[in-house]
Amino acid sequence: MSASRTKFYLDKQNGKVFGVCAGIADYTGIDVLLVRIGTVILTFATGWALLVYLVIAWAANNKPYGLYEDAADAKFWQGVRTNPKRSTAEVRSKFRDIDRRLADIEMVYTSRNQRLADEIDRLR
Template identity: 55%
Template sequence: MSVYDNRDDRGYLTEQPASRTRFYRDKRNGKIMGVCAGIADYTGFDVNLVRVCFIATVFMSGGSVLPFYFIAGFVTPTKPSALDYENREDRQFWQGVRASPTRTAKDIRSRMRDIDRRLADIESYVTTENRSLAKEIEQLR
């Protein structure tokens, strides 16, 4: 059974399917429970910066935030291995989606319009009467 097909033997969903826009603990990159690594992954900040900020918060609060850390560690699900990033560009894309879904959708639409325009240019070049292109194609045969 894959992460995206969370059905039991009777066909009922057993849990929510994995989502790239949800907050998860990142135990693979974490030190204690993976909460700081999960926050870093979700927000796009460096994990060491998140850890330093957390330690500073613990000292400034007199340790009163530690229970929240452990509660988050027990309540938050672990990041499924199927959601690991392929490369740095993939990580940046999904962090951008979490930060601003509207801006990401606009960027994708803009890229698709550019690709569509370039394909239309290629199509018009190939379909118009072009003697030199026809001559090159005939030479290749």
């Protein structure tokens, strides 16, 4: 897939007007209702939020169809966007755990374990 999963996109499938609030919610992982309420409050409080909303709607690209495989994939990429160092640390930790478990299996398999050898012989 050529689309970047860490880029901001308009989410017109889940959007109400232009998909800006749904895109922000998808990008940050915040509930879309809270983003919409915040946008309305900012619009009434400052007035410039509507202009920013329209500029984002004009400048941002539409979200590609099938960008995420499932909800877990979307959550993973939201975590990557918020804190990439933590995400890479989690992946490294998982790989270290897998590597350690494989090393344990290799040690049991390659060591001379009489009990294991007897059990294998019984299975034959």
